[in-house]
Amino acid sequence: MSSPAAIAERAHKLREQINYHNYRYYVLDNPEIPDAEFDRLFRELQALEAEHPEIISPDSPTQRVGGQPLEGFAQVRHRVPMLSIRTETDIESSGAYNFDARIRRELKLKEDDPPIEYACELKFDGLAISLRYEHGVLVQAATRGDGETGEDVTQNVRTIHCIPLRLKGNEPPAVLEVRGEAYMSRPDFERYNEKQRESGGTPLVNPRNGAAGSIRQLDPAMAAQRPLSFYAYGLGEVAGWAIPASHYAVLDALSDLGMPVSHERAVVQGPQGLVQFHDDIGRRRDSLPFDIDGVVYKVNSLELQARLGFVSREPRWAVAHKFPAQEELTVVEAIEVQVGRTGALTPVARLKPVFVGGVTVSNATLHNQDEIDRLDVREGDTVIVRRAGDVIPEVVSVIKDRRLHTDAPRFEMLKRYPVCPVCGSHVARQEGEAAIRCTGGLYCPAQRKQALLHFASRRAMDIEGLGEKLVDQLVDTGIVRTPADLYKLGIAKVASLERMAEKSASNLLAAIEKSKHTTLARFIFALGIRNVGEATAKDIAAHFGNLDALMNADETAFVEVPDVGPIVAQSITQFFAEPHNREVVEQLRAAGVNWQDAVPRRKPLGALADKTFVLTGTLPSMSRDEAKEKIEAAGGKVVGSVSKKTDYVVAGAEAGSKLSKAQELGVTILDEDALLLLLRPEVQGRLDF
Ligand code: IVH
Secondary structure, three states: OOOHHHHHHHHHHHHHHHHHHHHHHHHOOOOOOOHHHHHHHHHHHHHHHHHOHHHOOOOOHHHOOOOOOOOOOOEEEOOOOOOOOEEEEOOOOHHHHHHHHHHHHHOOOOOOOOOOEEEEEEEEOOEEEEEEEEOOEEEEEEEOOOOOEEEEOHHHHOOOOOOOOEOOOOOOOOEEEEEEEEEOOHHHHHHHHHHHHHOOOOOOOOHHHHHHHHHOOOOHHHHHHOOOEEEEEEEEEEEOOOOOOEHHHHHHHHHHOOOOOOOOOEEEEHHHHHHHHHHHHHHHHHHOOOOEEEEEEEEOEHHHHHHHOEEOOEEOOEEEEEOOOOEEEEEEEEEEEEEOOOOEEEEEEEEEEEEEOOEEEEEEEOOOHHHHHHHOOOOOOEEEEEOOOOOOOEEEEEOHHHOOOOOOOOOOHHHHOOEOOOOOOEEEEOOOOOOEEEOOHHHOHHHHHHHHHHHHOOOOOOOOOOOHHHHHHHHHOOOOOOHHHHOOOOHHHHHOOOOOOHHHHHHHHHHHHHHOEOOHHHHHHHOOOOOOOHHHHHHHHHHHOOHHHHHOOOHHHHHOOOOOOHHHHHHHHHHHHOHHHHHHHHHHHHOOOEOOOOOOOOOOOOOOOOOEEEEEOEOOOOOHHHHHHHHHHOOOEEOOOOOOOOOEEEEOEOOOHHHHHHHHHOOEEEOHHHHHHHHOOOOOOOOOO
16 A cells, blocks of 8 residues: 555656646647547546545646536636727728837837837737736636626636646746636637537537637536637736746746747837738738737837836737728628539528628528528528638628518528429438438539539549539530530530630540549549548548449448448448449440559558548648658548548648647647658658657
């Protein structure tokens, strides 16, 4: 049996390790150990504390979610008030020049005095929070409230993983109040909403509401389910700590104490520097993994800040410049539907054009009937439209008291569109599915057009020049009904189409001819079988080796293919059970579409066998397609989205949400050099990152 001292020491050691790895994971986005190992350490500490409750301390990492639901929040008086900041909606760079001129005037600087140094930061779109550490331990977290008095939200804030319960370092300040913003990242927001939609719950309107809702939860267990993050941007009360001389150095010092501080910050000289920072962030706003509503400029020197002081409740030394809003009001002029390649009828709100998130938006997806019901959106309604990041515009809510026609009918898709608006086939909603689909299959021109575009696309048969306009004409004139018809086209027919000169007609025919020589994987992908993406098509092609084996296989044979589950298996067998589809395949073969058959391969070979990669951003010396080819040649697989199962994310410049998701999930991230190293035959994928 271990002595009490040995137990306490083991617990101390485990807490140190857990805090360290927690910091690497949530603050540095750079974990050192796999999740499973972290879980093991965590469970060991939990077990130890369960057996010896006397060793539990409030700053133990096991104590993040604890305590009972509250009746209400206690009030907290801020010893140093939480101020707000002057916010200007900037239209052009003159804002930065005006700010600088104001500061210089206040400081009575002359024209030939050197430029002012500014610290530039992001304006995070969340909720201001003050964290109070006493002797290094988090003792209280409070909202801003009216600036003088806020609410005690300590229990909920403790569930935010990137906020340390204990500061790093051996000589913590006696008192340190850290001010910053609690926010919900876009990936966390989307994941939460996806789960809510699946379970029939209410999705969050936007990440900011998500953050506010989570912080103001009375039950900390509920708060923990809406994951938040935090960035520090300033100080409150401080005692027993030498405050650095500049704002930027304060942030560095907070970072050294283990506080999360955004890397997206800079020290610049004069107004030109402010404009540069503003424009740089403006360009990259969409690829940040969280919402911002602008940038903040602060005079860097704390001594100058003190000289400048405050006007009313705002410091003279800081200003926020807002970017164009990512949410705006507009009117739904009509609700229509679009028919996709798989026949799904997607309701679309046709909007009175509105400038939001930096672009003019005139359509927003309404997803499906469930979403329309949830929003209760009707034609003529005034709605909030959101466009943030690279996500397609969405209607987030309806302003009900602005509904002009109170008798406007609810929009019911099956009533409005009992048949497909494009081909007149009846539509149906399959059990367990949110989507309503046209049953017309390739009889439906909308599906046919989408199917042809998919067939011709670069990653499928790669028919250059066969774009949307041309496909519209070919289908509308009835010249082309199936992909096989493409190979029957003659020059006269093509040249007779609108905007088709003899030259472009012969180019198109040459491209069609060239596409005949392809690979089995591309061919399978080109068929547009539901649930069969590029990666699945490649797996199936490699597994079966030739088309006949595949066409005659039953569902059980497909399930043997790595990564193919029953749903995909069913989609494929259903596709080939349809005589019409077999006929098109035969016609394509008869027209001369060909590929090299391979020996059926039951197990992928190569150094990177079974490894999954996701590519994102621009690599310095090769295109993503080249990288993909290299990875596949070594037996690896490239997929489109990052999940826990992803082995590596290869990230280049301007990598966006995929990179942040990988960081969040702790997926190993490679740059181009690391990828090339991994691909080297002598390394054989056996690198330990
Ligand atoms: S500084 C004395 N810096 O914007 C200055 N505020 O009114 C105190 N905000 O609700 C604020 N990002 O929560 C500062 N980098 C940043 C910020 C920031 C977001 C929020 C803050 C407050 C509002 C300013």
